[in-house]
Amino acid sequence: MWALKTSQNFSKLSSSAFLRSLHSETTAKGIGIIGVPFDKGAGKVGTNEGPNALRDAGLIDEIRDISVNIDVKDYGDVHYELTKSSGRRINNLRNLEHVAACNKALAEKIEEITNDNRMPIALGGDHSIAVGSITGLRRKMKSDDLCVLWVDAHIDLNTSSSSLTGNMHGMPVSLLVKELRKEWPTIPILEWCQAQMSLKNFCWIGLRSTDYYEKLMMEKYGINYFDMRDIERMGIEKVVQRALEKINLDGKKKLHVSFDIDALDPLYANSTGTPVMGGLTLREGVFLMEQAYNTGTLSSLDLVEVNPLLGNERDVENTVNAAKLIIQAACGSNRTGNL
Ligand SMILES: NC(=[NH2+])NCCC[C@H](N)C(=O)O
Ligand SMILES: [Mn+2]
Numbered sequence: 095m096w097a098l099k100t101s102q103n104f105s106k107l108s109s110s111a112f113l114r115s116l117h118s119e120t121t122a123k124g125i126g127i128i129g130v131p132f133d134k135g136a137g138k139v140g141t142n143e144g145p146n147a148l149r150d151a152g153l154i155d156e157i158r159d160i161s162v163n164i165d166v167k168d169y170g171d172v173h174y175e176l177t178k179s180s181g182r183r184i185n186n187l188r189n190l191e192h193v194a195a196c197n198k199a200l201a202e203k204i205e206e207i208t209n210d211n212r213m214p215i216a217l218g219g220d221h222s223i224a225v226g227s228i229t230g231l232r233r234k235m236k237s238d239d240l241c242v243l244w245v246d247a248h249i250d251l252n253t254s255s256s257s258l259t260g261n262m263h264g265m266p267v268s269l270l271v272k273e274l275r276k277e278w279p280t281i282p283i284l285e286w287c288q289a290q291m292s293l294k295n296f297c298w299i300g301l302r303s304t305d306y307y308e309k310l311m312m313e314k315y316g317i318n319y320f321d322m323r324d325i326e327r328m329g330i331e332k333v334v335q336r337a338l339e340k341i342n343l344d345g346k347k348k349l350h351v352s353f354d355i356d357a358l359d360p361l362y363a364n365s366t367g368t369p370v371m372g373g374l375t376l377r378e379g380v381f382l383m384e385q386a387y388n389t390g391t392l393s394s395l396d397l398v399e400v401n402p403l404l405g406n407e408r409d410v411e412n413t414v415n416a417a418k419l420i421i422q423a424a425c426g427s428n429r430t431g432n433l
């Protein structure tokens with residue numbers, strides 16, 4: 095009896111020591127959740143309800159449950175104020191003043207979270223929030239230290255003049271990269287966003303809907319992408335490996351994943367504003383994120399475009415659950431259980 099007790103204690107102790115050592119290698123820091131209740135970049139209302147739908151479904155506690163070593167802090171939601179709003183389109187941009195103000199506030203929050211040595215997870219919100227999220231991350235880095243995996247049905251590369259909708263969730267990448275800076279007029283309220291990334295540090299996975307101008311840009315700049323056909327041909331594992339080789343061959347860069355929930359097939363995530371049939375399965379989405387986590391370079395995440403006002407009750411539940419699984423995978427959750 096005594097012997098049994100001792101050996102139990104011993105194995106308990108050694109396994110938690112083992113876990114600690116594993117974690118200090120992979121996630122040396124905690125996690126910082128920031129809600130971005132924002133829908134002014136989208137054509138439909140409702141993504142502003144995304145962060146609370148995820149919290150109400152137990153996201154924060156479920157991340158805590160992944161492991162005793164996980165330290166999660168919820169930084170609450172981004173708030174912003176408009177000094178004045180014309181309420182009109184400016185340069186074809188819908189709600190520009192809101193997009194500018196919200197993203198400026200978000201960039202500051204992301205900077206604060208990274209200063210606290212935590213991995214920021216931004217809960218959208220529509221995809222325009224990637225502007226603030228990536229700008230905030232980049233503040234403490236050199237131009238080439240960050241690479242981005244953009245998981246999406248869309249490429250979100252429109253500019254103010256090419257966009258057919260004026261919705262800024264279709265434009266975040268073109269605001270972030272230097273190659274497309276000349277395509278933009280000077281917009282003083284966006285001056286804080288410095289467009290210093292290079293397209294060569296981006297790779298897309300899951301594409302199946304691009305506009306004509308976006309396709310032209312893909313050709314012109316030889317953009318890195320793996321569309322649904324590539325996933326069909328190679329399988330998700332190879333696709334993610336190749337994508338990471340393209341943007342982070344030596345593994346020295348930090349990896350940001352910008353995950354638009356519409357990358358998933360509407361079967362799993364129908365509660366989103368611009369669903370496109372023929373997307374990733376939930377298993378592929380989770381596996382992709384597990385691979386990203388396993389590189390040990392994953393340092394931030396956006397999970398965007400969950401819209402609890404769209405679809406029926408079942409759609410909302412599925413979409414929120416899918417988003418939670420993706421986020422948990424980014425935090426090191428293991429599908430066969432965690433110690
Ligand atoms: N983040 C998104 N869901 N983007 C959808 C963009 C759709 C379309 N390309 C547009 O510019 O409006
Ligand atoms: Mn999309």
Ligand SMILES: [Mn+2]
Nearest residue numbers: 221246250354
């Ligand atoms: Mn998107």
